[in-house]
Amino acid sequence: MDHNEVPGHLGEDKVTEETKKLISSLPKDKDSQGRRLCKYQGSWYYYNTLQGLINFHNNFQPQETDIILASSPKSGTTWLKALTVALLERSKHHDDHPLLSDNPHAIVPFLENNLYLKSSTPDLTKYSSSSSSSPRVFATHMPLHTLKEGLRGSPCKIVFMCRNAKDALISMWYFICKNQRVEATRSILESLFESLCRGVTFYGPFWDQVLSYWRGSLEDPSRVLFMKYEEMKEEPCVQLKRLAEFLGCPFTEEEEESGAVEKILELCSLRSLSDLEANKSGKTVNGVDHKFFFRKGEVGDWKNHLTPEMERRIDMIIEEKLKGSGLSF
Template sequence: MAQNELPMNLRDDNVSEETKTLISSLPREQDSQGKLCKFQGCWYYYNTLQAVINFQTNFKPQDTDIILASFPKSGTTWLKALSVAILERYKQPTDDHPIHPLLSDNPHGIVPFFEIDMYLKTSTPDLTKFSTSSPRLFSTHMPLHTVKEGLKDSPCKVVYLCRNVKDALISRWYFRCKYQKSEVARSNLESMFESFCSGVSFYGLFWDHALSYWRGSLENPKHVLFLKYEELKTEPCVQVKKLAEFLGCPFTKEEEESGLVIKILELCSIRNLSGLDVNKTGKTWMNVDYNSYFRKGEVGDWKNLLTPEMENKIDMIIEKLKGSDFKF
């Protein structure tokens, strides 16, 4: 594949000379997609590292900002949709925005990523479109310690959604095959599995990533909320109300009695979102089809695809989480 046909985060362009010098001093590896380097304990493609540095250097946080964080393929689209729906319930339609945002754009179009969207394209993205929005919503897959450097001690809130690593792996495999338009082959899963277990893959070790936010939520629960994908599935109303309260806009008794929580869950369901025209035909700025973000959204689908040996290997690695009081 030609260099200019690669997604921007996989290319080597837009990397400054200063960052190239930094990269030369970092641990480097390569996966099936491209060259990786390890920065602040996390693995990034070169352009994504440049975006991380751009974010840390240039982002000017507001105290009311909300950052939605996750490890890749851990329910990010759902978290974005729920957060938008919760916050937008106060707003009335206007001439400029006559319909609900989720009916006219994909959650990833509404809530951009710092490092694989905004700061990947430029070191100084135009944030004026967010200037009339309070709170502003952004997202990231960076670990918490890296995010904090860009937040510059701002008291803004961070929500982290964690998903069982085995389901996240399977979802990541299908997503990569779909956006690369490659065969959903067993060999691709096995290769990704090995990289996943070694930690030498985009964003690195899942358990380190999850623990950064888990510990952050214990140390500062007013500013870091840790949610579990599986609990969102089993007790959605409870978790959505918890999310709304954390975001500073709890549901009133009247709203609950009117069924608003259920309506938000229905609006943000994978069945509803995947059926919207915008998500059937739209694309991200990196030319990834919006429909790539919707598959099954199930818990435990990994049982149909991982071998017992793969399951055991992951279980042994996740032993590292013991002693942290964190469990799936």
């Protein structure tokens, strides 16, 4: 659960009779904390999130200029949202930059976990672009084949950010414990680890979700951009320019010389964002404290928490699942 999608705040009371009927026909399981999941189009969802997804499929009207930011849970979602907003806003030269006064999750809402979770027909006018230079930006954790069903053939751009599953696991562990105000115990981590290995996690299996976007980016690179969190950390300037290019707003030579790339990276750094009042206080629409989205943001933190046996086991599973795809971590 990456953000504002912790189940329970908008529980199963939102599920329609039609969706209940669908759920009754689907495979079911439980997550690491015993919450009910159902498997739809190859991925696991909480019942209320499935309702949000179906609302999205039935009612979303895509615009050709839309940008969809997709990600695996706890894989740099907040950072990707901030960077995209900063890229699109940079030509406006205003003092009231949206990132200075609002959390990235409020500026770029999740489709199935926010907008369409709350309503089958949410009002999207505030996200509508007043000009072609300001596209609408939304987010999702759905796999690509499920997302595409709601895009109805629209040529809009899709950016996917993934992260090494072991680091994402540690990030999820801390996030869940902070959000539930409980101690980050070993038993909770081990339970999450087992769910990850079984592929029974919210939006999982991890490998299927990642492969859907990897293959999509190979089939249609002008429409689907595949990014790795580790590469963003290693070569931030290169990756930010790559993102700008893909979104159709590349940096000019003049901008590069004036340090525009570095300014965006500084504004969107974990340190800068976590220092802002908008991210120290306040909550998402589903009741998650904004400050919980900012922890270490490091690569390799899993080494401080996983045993060599856990490392070997998850590495073997993922290597086997990704075999022959050309994708590796």
